[in-house]
Amino acid sequence: MSLFKRAVFSEITSHAGIVFSTLLVVWLSVLIVRLLGEAANGDIGANVVLGLAAFSSITALPVIICVALFVAVLTTVTRSYRESEMAVWFASGLSLADWLRPVMRFALPVAVVVAALTLYASPWAYGQIAEYRQRFEQRSDxxxxxxxxxxxxxxxxxxxxxxxxxxxxxxxxxxxxxxxxxxxxxxxxxxxxxxxxxxxxxxxxxxxxxxxxxxxxxxxxxxxxxxxxxxxxxxxRTDPASLDAARQRALQEIKARPTLDLARLGDRESLSQLMWRLALPIAVLNLALIALPLGAVNPRLGRSGDLLMAGLLALLYMNLINLSRGWIGSGALSFGVGVWLVHGLFLALGLFLLWRRIRVPRRRRKTMRAVAG
Structure with missing residues (x-):
């Protein structure tokens, strides 16, 4: 691996680790406060707070990882422009397109991890959460x-x-x-x-x-x-038969259903949930691509506006995925279209923004050569 690729990969890894750990700590802090409030009200047992926090964190990991990767790539590119490091890479014959390989080399394994979480780990965690709560409801007064x-x-x-x-x-x-x-x-x-x-x-x-x-x-x-x-x-109310019934009811929860069951059932609600599970791994790759051109800033100008625009665009992406899930669940959008429509639009947007960022430096170099000639 070249010096450039090692430097980019290492910096993205460092930023991603910091952002991920920060978001996870914030999430756990808010979650534990909410669970302790439920325990004080008698909605759950105090002895299951830590277990529910662990399972709930598993369900939140895919979104946290998506956000962490987007912010990591964005901050890495922005720092390189702000500290004029990007000018050194450009002078060495590299362009912003050369960032695609190290960025995707980092994003592809992350997408595989997110896919494993959304397709297998999260449904299991949702089932455990439902079973914990139903066991408490089955207890005597x-x-x-x-x-x-x-x-x-x-x-x-x-x-x-x-x-x-x-x-x-x-x-x-x-x-x-x-x-x-x-x-x-x-x-x-x-x-x-x-x-x-x-x-x-x-x-x-x-x-x-x-x-x-x-x-x-x-x-x-x-x-x-x-x-x-x-x-x-x-x-x-805690006999084995009632516990088995509680497990069956937990499995009936749409978020707790195994992915293969969702595909086999094929109803609107199941397809909408299946679309969400497939969307997050694809969103990881698209967000990594979009972060490259959005992170390209002029070091002489303020960068807060560009970062705000990047955050709003990522938020719009995730909200459109949620909107598509709702449309599929209501029957307003077919599964075959909804599963790729938003991703296709943002993939095209990311490629266009990247092409635009690459084209500007090339035009400047041609102008400088013409003036020098």
């Missing part, structure tokens, strides 16, 4: 209660609060529960609570000494019950 937190279940009709246990053998300390029934509003308090499983598999929530208050809204009717022990049967 008490198993969602965490000491020191208010937990809403059954669409807000049940609210629990539990303290940490103070006696050995207790699973929970003092418990307060508010239960809304069709005719009654009940408040139950107990000194302790534990789950007992009978030999036949029946599960009971056993409360220690406590009180139950029943109020009928809109009437003065009130019932008061004191108890030493209060047992409530809990239907087990």
């Amino acid at each position: 008490l198993s969602k209660v965490t000491a020191g937190q208010f937990i809403e279940t059954d669409e807000g009709r049940r609210v629990f609060f539990a303290e940490s246990p103070t006696h050995p053998g207790d699973e929970l300390g003092r418990v307060v529960a508010r239960i809304i029934e069709p005719d009654w509003l009940s408040v139950v308090t107990a000194d302790s609570a534990a789950i007992r499983t009978e030999p036949n598999g029946d599960r009971f929530l056993v409360l220690g000494r406590g009180h139950r208050y029943d109020l009928k809204p809109g009437t003065p009717e009130l019932r008061l019950l004191d108890f030493d022990h209060y047992g409530v049967r809990i239907e087990s």
Whole structure:
């Protein structure tokens, strides 16, 4: 490999690594804050936050990689123009077209990685996310209660609060529960609570000494019950059959379906998702091509406008891919046209911009030779 190709490949790799790591850290920061908020609201368990963050990151990697590669190529070309390094390469007989080989040498393996992520890894990760959430939904109400937190279940009709246990053998300390029934509003308090499983598999929530208050809204009717022990049967919803059903429902999620299943089903929704999975690897190559002419700036002029235009063009590209996916899903656009239309337009745009950037230096060289002659 020549000195030029090694220098370009090395710099793009360095910039891509920095941009990728930065975007990934930002993504993880926002994602973990959102997941912790869901855990505090009782929508997910606190013990699955890290697992959901890992699987969600896998689903986000294709887009992050696309953006990182585009920015890496763009900044590499821009830096070469800004520091007059490009003038040295031009004086050596090279042109902007010679950048295509080292850039594509870097972009092709990245496109293969993105294809593996979108076609295989991301559907698996979406399936794991759906299964994690459905497993939590299948848990009993008490198993969602965490000491020191208010937990809403059954669409807000049940609210629990539990303290940490103070006696050995207790699973929970003092418990307060508010239960809304069709005719009654009940408040139950107990000194302790534990789950007992009978030999036949029946599960009971056993409360220690406590009180139950029943109020009928809109009437003065009130019932008061004191108890030493209060047992409530809990239907087990975590048996293997229900978990298998949860897995089947997770697989029915469109984003979790394997790629071969999408192609075999052939309905609009499946084809739109298949188009998205095929679009991202192609977008990697197109974005790398478009970044070459967009990164060519005049070092004597400001560069913020060119970089802003490049960012807007890349954003337009990704939005048009999303728009095409929506059109395919609604039937407004056929799969055969939608899968290549946007990529073909931006490939033509990238080649035109590259040809235009190459043509300008050639015209300048011819003019200088004519003046010198």
